Every structure is written in structure tokens, then in C-alpha cells.
Amino acid sequence: MTPSTHTVTNQVPPLIDYDVFGQDAVLSEGFARLVTPEAAAEAGAELTELGRAAGSAEAAEWGRLANENPPVLRVFDPRGHRIDEVEFHPAWHQLLDRAVSSGLTDAWTWPSGQLRRTAGFLVWSQVEAGHGCPVSMTHAAVPALRATPELAAVWEPLLTSHRYQPGLDVPATAKAGAVAGMGMTEKQGGSDVRANTTRAEPAGDPGLYRLTGHKWFCSAPMSDVFLVLAQAPGGLSCFLLPRVLPDGTRNSFRLQRLKDKLGNRSNASSEVEFDGETLAWLVGEEGRGVRTIIEMVAATRLDCVTGSAAIMRQAVARATHHAAHRSAFGGPLIDKPLMTNVLADLALESEAATALALRLAAAVDAAADGSAHDRHLLRLALPAAKYWVTKRCTPVAAEALECLGGNGYVEESGLPRLLRESPLNSLWEGSGNVQALDALRALQREPGALNAYLVEVGQAAGADHRLDAALKDLLTELSDLEGVEARARRVVERLALVLQGSLLVRHAPPEVADAFCASRLGRNWGDSFGTLPGGSLTAVVERARPLPE
Structure with a gap:
């Protein structure tokens, strides 16, 4: 009999079916050391559940599919209407749904909330890092929005929700939860955001402005809302820019292209144009955007x-x-x-x-x-x-x-x-x-x-x-x-x-x-x-x- 040439020996089994939290001694011990015994017991059970999900074959497959099927820019619908949408593989949405439902966009309502969320972010990011971008920005938008309590009252419950509802068919205020992005840098300035040239002009209603300009990097353009910087009459200022306006119409948010990046392929990073009809609300005071x-x-x-x-x-x-x-x-x-x-x-x-x-x-x-x-x-x-x-x-x-x-x-x-x-x-x-x-x-x-x-x-x-x-x-x-x-x-x-x-x-x-x-x-x-x-x-x-x- 001819011996088989395809007998598999000395190959390593896949790293699946393990607890990413509980079997990481550094993380689990460090977390328990820094919280009360009560919080360690309650949050530890949730982190163990998330850790087992992160170590599952299903989650590994989501990560693979999300990276092998990167987002696609859809500027127009089949009839020629401008839609400026980004289409993602279903695995991306499954990853993001689990992150949001696990509270990774909400560190603000729990005891030891930042530590608890950081431990969860460290666990779930090991599955796939790209979708962590909107998770991170949604979480981080909350303290900035608190500079204007009226906006925070509307948006904070949406951003800290444990419900993920993708799509731009309705205003975010009609959804179970929202995700946030950010647009700071411009092609002439990079980290020097004070060199930004995007203009913000008052639009009549208190706190409402019209933006004109171009952002060189706008992360997670499928998000419901963005924090952006623009030059207002009083200087560089911070604005909240929703993709869908309160009346249900699309805000003017012209996606120019998606960046072709070294990595982070599952996540969309874009260039975006604001054409003078782009509406945004002032966050904080004029001139204090940074x-x-x-x-x-x-x-x-x-x-x-x-x-x-x-x-x-x-x-x-x-x-x-x-x-x-x-x-x-x-x-x-x-x-x-x-x-x-x-x-x-x-x-x-x-x-x-x-x-x-x-x-x-x-x-x-x-x-x-x-x-x-x-x-x-x-x-x-x-x-x-x-x-x-x-x-x-x-x-x-x-x-x-x-x-x-x-x-x-x-x-x-x-x-x-x-x-x-x-x-x-x-x-x-x-x-x-x-x-x-x-x-x-x-x-x-x-x-x-x-x-x-x-x-x-x-x-x-x-x-x-x-x-x-x-x-x-x-x-x-x-x-x-x-x-x-x-x-x-x-x-x-x-x-x-x-x-x-x-x-x-x-x-x-x-x-x-x-x-x-x-x-x-x-x-x-x-x-x-x-x-x-x-x-x-x-x-x-x-x-x-x-x-x-």
C-alpha cells in the first residue's frame, strides 16, 4: 500500500474554546485587585462570559470575515440619489453588536465603570481590533458632550445604551442606541488642529451652525453622530454633527473616499466634505473646541x-x-x-x-x-x-x-x-x-x-x-x-x-x-x-x- 502523503502530524490545534478573561492571570488578578470584592464578583461573572465568547470559534470567524470582506463605499443608490453610505459585512455588525450589548460603550453608569469597561475592551479587542474604533469613540464622546447639558440629555442615553441598531433610516433619537465617530484632522494640519480651515457659521437657531470644509480623516463614517472641530466666529470650536437630522432628512455628509490602510481593514476611515448645508450644534463655548x-x-x-x-x-x-x-x-x-x-x-x-x-x-x-x-x-x-x-x-x-x-x-x-x-x-x-x-x-x-x-x-x-x-x-x-x-x-x-x-x-x-x-x-x-x-x-x-x- 502506498503511504499517505497527507497525514497531518505536529500541527498546532486552533486557539479556541477558552476564556480570554479568566485564563489571563494578569488581567483577571489585576482587575480583582483594583475593585471591591462585591464588584469583582458581579463584574467578574460578566467578564468571564465575555471572555468565553471572545475565545469561541464563532467570534474568531466573525473577525476573519470582517477583515476579509472590508467595507465598501456606496455614494449613490441605483437611481442616482446621493446616499453616502458604507456597507459592511454582517460579521462587522455581529462584532459591534456584542461589544455594545456587553457595555463597552458605557463606562458611566457602573461602579468602577472605567476599570470594568477597560477590562472588557481588552478582552473583546483580542477578537478583532477594527470595530473597536467606533466602540471607543462612542464611549469617549460622553464626557465631551457634557459641556452642553442640553445635548448630553438627548445623546448620552443613546450612546450608553446596550442596544446596537445600525442604519440611517431614522433619526438617532428614534433608535434604541447610537454610535459616534469623530472628525478632527485636516490635510493641511494633521495633529495641528488649530490650523483647521473648516468654517462654522451661525444658522439662526441658538447653537445651530452650518459647516463648510473637508476632513482628511473621519473615522467610522457609518456612525449616527460625530464630534468635529471647525472655526466659528469666536475661534476653533467643537460641534455635534448628526447623520440624520431631527426631521428625518439626511444631513449633508459627503463621503469622498475610504482610506486604503495598512491594517484596521474591517473599519472604514474616510474623507468627508461639509458643503455649507451641513448642520451641526455647538458643544461647549465658541473658541474652546480643543x-x-x-x-x-x-x-x-x-x-x-x-x-x-x-x-x-x-x-x-x-x-x-x-x-x-x-x-x-x-x-x-x-x-x-x-x-x-x-x-x-x-x-x-x-x-x-x-x-x-x-x-x-x-x-x-x-x-x-x-x-x-x-x-x-x-x-x-x-x-x-x-x-x-x-x-x-x-x-x-x-x-x-x-x-x-x-x-x-x-x-x-x-x-x-x-x-x-x-x-x-x-x-x-x-x-x-x-x-x-x-x-x-x-x-x-x-x-x-x-x-x-x-x-x-x-x-x-x-x-x-x-x-x-x-x-x-x-x-x-x-x-x-x-x-x-x-x-x-x-x-x-x-x-x-x-x-x-x-x-x-x-x-x-x-x-x-x-x-x-x-x-x-x-x-x-x-x-x-x-x-x-x-x-x-x-x-x-x-x-x-x-x-x-
């Missing part, structure tokens, strides 16, 4: 940190799962000392990112409850975290892909999608230089921010000599802020690493904290992953595995 929308930006920046932590976590989960089930050179890959070193190094980066995202989310909750320490801490720690965590995402995804060898370079492994997605959060809501300069402004103008940071990291003082030395070096760096702009990235990187080190020393297992401080703070580390100095690396890897045997 101050108004900055509340939205702060919330979405935290989601950039969380989204990057989610990509890292999923990359590490796939790499450790592969290594545990793949044999080479006489035994499982995960038992090979050099592979153990690589996986442990990746796991450290993932754990540090998750711990920092959770701490920032808890700080948002505490600041809302009146904590001056947490409010000041966020002012410095949030841009530093946004800078560093999003920067680390791409090398983690690339190294995790390499752990799978040639299989990792194939789309079916899921790693190419993670790699394409990984740079996005470093760009969205301000690239690295913007974050570094923002952190410098906090250092130079708001002494309370640095004081809060030092109090925070000081909680680990004396626990690890490398952490103590790194903090001392950082203080030396900060003692001379003359000409600091050229050194801004170095300063902000150190701010983030010292804060991560402090969190791990206080809360992570000793083997994790030791390896992190030895490598990231002690500089006993090479230029690539897999160059850790030694220690209990097997324990670090086992902590990171999603399906331990």
Missing part, C-alpha cells in the same frame, strides 16, 4: 493603551500556545531554553502593558470620585503610557509571529493581522512626538503631575535596587529641563518604564518583577527579545499561557 474635545481625546488615548495591550496579549497567547503544542529537535518548543527566553521576554512586555492600562483605568474612576492624586497622575502617566505601550506593540507582534516560524507568516495563523494592526494605536490620537511633547508640558506647567507620579512609583521604594536606581536616574534627567525637547522621547520612555516597574514590583509574582527590573531597568538586556539574563523564566511563560496543561 478644551471641549480633549475629554474625548483623553478617553480614546486610554483605549489606545488598552488596545495595544490587547494585541500584545493575543500575540503572546498565540505564541505560547503554538510553542506548547509544536515539537522540534526532540521535544516541545516551549521547553527549549532559548524559546523559553523569547516567550518570557514577550510575556513581560504584555504583562507590563496590561498592568499599566488597568492602573490608568482605575485612576480615571478615582479621579471622577474626587481623587486629586489620580487626576494629577493621569496628566503625566497617560501620555507617557500612550507613547511607550503603543510603541512596544509592533515589535511584540513581529517577534510573536516569528515564534510560529513560516506558519506565522500565513494569514490563517492570525499573526499577520495582528502585525498590520499593531502600529495604529501609536498614530491615532497623536503620534509619539505629540505624546512626548504633551508629557513635557505637564512636567513644565503642572508640578502636581510630577508629584503624583513620584508618590505613585514611590510606593515600591526599597523593594528593588534596580527600580530605585532607575528612579534616581530619572530624577537626574528631570533636574535639567533646559532644551529638553530633543530628549523628550528618552524622558517619557523612562517615565513609562519606571511606572511599569513599580507596578510589577508591587503586584506581580517575584519572577516577573525580577526579570522586568533586570532587563528594562537594569539594562541587563540585549537589543532583541529573548535576551533576558536568566531567572525563573519557565514560570513567567506558564503564567502567560492561555490554556495551561
Whole structure:
């Protein structure tokens, strides 16, 4: 008999049918540590349910289909009427429906709501990252709208609803729930939004304006409502722009094209034109648009940190799962000392990112409850975290892909999608230089921010000599802020690493904290992953595995 040439051996089973929340020790333990026992029990059950859904074969298929069938722009209907709609695969709507129904657009009505929502966002984003864009903006629009209580009274219940109702057939106020987008940047300005040229002219009714201009990036154009910036008579201002007007007619919202992006393919990013007939309502005061929308930006920046932590976590989960089930050179890959070193190094980066995202989310909750320490801490720690965590995402995804060898370079492994997605959060809501300069402004103008940071990291003082030395070096760096702009990235990187080190020393297992401080703070580390100095690396890897045997 001729032997079969298609017998399958030594191939790794798919990473499905697991609890993305409960089998992530860093996330589940960190969440439980930061909330009351009552909240941990109630929210933990909901997060476990979401985690099992995120680890299901059904959710994995939704993510695949949404990315293999990207959105399509439909400018006209078959009879030539202008409709300016974006058509999505049903899988996109299924992903978004589960996100909304799980409360990921609502952090405002629960105890520890920001932390609870951040944990859920980290879980569900691992399924598919693109649909997280409208989820994030819908969540983040709420604090900005509160600058005008009359608008917030109408829109906040819709944006925080746990019901997803797509379509532009009726006004959002007639729907069970609404999603939001944002249009800030223009082709001549980018991050320099004060260079915007979109004009807003009063339209007669109080607070109503007509907009004329062009937005270079308008995210999630299928949304019900947008926050946009435009130049009003009193200066740069923030406006609420609905797609369907209260009388049921379509607002003038001319979609010019969808961007052809590196990744984030399931999500539509567009250019949009406002033609002078586009109606929008003023949010906050004229001339204070940046101050108004900055509340939205702060919330979405935290989601950039969380989204990057989610990509890292999923990359590490796939790499450790592969290594545990793949044999080479006489035994499982995960038992090979050099592979153990690589996986442990990746796991450290993932754990540090998750711990920092959770701490920032808890700080948002505490600041809302009146904590001056947490409010000041966020002012410095949030841009530093946004800078560093999003920067680390791409090398983690690339190294995790390499752990799978040639299989990792194939789309079916899921790693190419993670790699394409990984740079996005470093760009969205301000690239690295913007974050570094923002952190410098906090250092130079708001002494309370640095004081809060030092109090925070000081909680680990004396626990690890490398952490103590790194903090001392950082203080030396900060003692001379003359000409600091050229050194801004170095300063902000150190701010983030010292804060991560402090969190791990206080809360992570000793083997994790030791390896992190030895490598990231002690500089006993090479230029690539897999160059850790030694220690209990097997324990670090086992902590990171999603399906331990």
C-alpha cells in the first residue's frame, strides 16, 4: 500500500474554546485587585462570559470575515440619489453588536465603570481590533458632550445604551442606541488642529451652525453622530454633527473616499466634505473646541493603551500556545531554553502593558470620585503610557509571529493581522512626538503631575535596587529641563518604564518583577527579545499561557 502523503502530524490545534478573561492571570488578578470584592464578583461573572465568547470559534470567524470582506463605499443608490453610505459585512455588525450589548460603550453608569469597561475592551479587542474604533469613540464622546447639558440629555442615553441598531433610516433619537465617530484632522494640519480651515457659521437657531470644509480623516463614517472641530466666529470650536437630522432628512455628509490602510481593514476611515448645508450644534463655548474635545481625546488615548495591550496579549497567547503544542529537535518548543527566553521576554512586555492600562483605568474612576492624586497622575502617566505601550506593540507582534516560524507568516495563523494592526494605536490620537511633547508640558506647567507620579512609583521604594536606581536616574534627567525637547522621547520612555516597574514590583509574582527590573531597568538586556539574563523564566511563560496543561 502506498503511504499517505497527507497525514497531518505536529500541527498546532486552533486557539479556541477558552476564556480570554479568566485564563489571563494578569488581567483577571489585576482587575480583582483594583475593585471591591462585591464588584469583582458581579463584574467578574460578566467578564468571564465575555471572555468565553471572545475565545469561541464563532467570534474568531466573525473577525476573519470582517477583515476579509472590508467595507465598501456606496455614494449613490441605483437611481442616482446621493446616499453616502458604507456597507459592511454582517460579521462587522455581529462584532459591534456584542461589544455594545456587553457595555463597552458605557463606562458611566457602573461602579468602577472605567476599570470594568477597560477590562472588557481588552478582552473583546483580542477578537478583532477594527470595530473597536467606533466602540471607543462612542464611549469617549460622553464626557465631551457634557459641556452642553442640553445635548448630553438627548445623546448620552443613546450612546450608553446596550442596544446596537445600525442604519440611517431614522433619526438617532428614534433608535434604541447610537454610535459616534469623530472628525478632527485636516490635510493641511494633521495633529495641528488649530490650523483647521473648516468654517462654522451661525444658522439662526441658538447653537445651530452650518459647516463648510473637508476632513482628511473621519473615522467610522457609518456612525449616527460625530464630534468635529471647525472655526466659528469666536475661534476653533467643537460641534455635534448628526447623520440624520431631527426631521428625518439626511444631513449633508459627503463621503469622498475610504482610506486604503495598512491594517484596521474591517473599519472604514474616510474623507468627508461639509458643503455649507451641513448642520451641526455647538458643544461647549465658541473658541474652546480643543478644551471641549480633549475629554474625548483623553478617553480614546486610554483605549489606545488598552488596545495595544490587547494585541500584545493575543500575540503572546498565540505564541505560547503554538510553542506548547509544536515539537522540534526532540521535544516541545516551549521547553527549549532559548524559546523559553523569547516567550518570557514577550510575556513581560504584555504583562507590563496590561498592568499599566488597568492602573490608568482605575485612576480615571478615582479621579471622577474626587481623587486629586489620580487626576494629577493621569496628566503625566497617560501620555507617557500612550507613547511607550503603543510603541512596544509592533515589535511584540513581529517577534510573536516569528515564534510560529513560516506558519506565522500565513494569514490563517492570525499573526499577520495582528502585525498590520499593531502600529495604529501609536498614530491615532497623536503620534509619539505629540505624546512626548504633551508629557513635557505637564512636567513644565503642572508640578502636581510630577508629584503624583513620584508618590505613585514611590510606593515600591526599597523593594528593588534596580527600580530605585532607575528612579534616581530619572530624577537626574528631570533636574535639567533646559532644551529638553530633543530628549523628550528618552524622558517619557523612562517615565513609562519606571511606572511599569513599580507596578510589577508591587503586584506581580517575584519572577516577573525580577526579570522586568533586570532587563528594562537594569539594562541587563540585549537589543532583541529573548535576551533576558536568566531567572525563573519557565514560570513567567506558564503564567502567560492561555490554556495551561
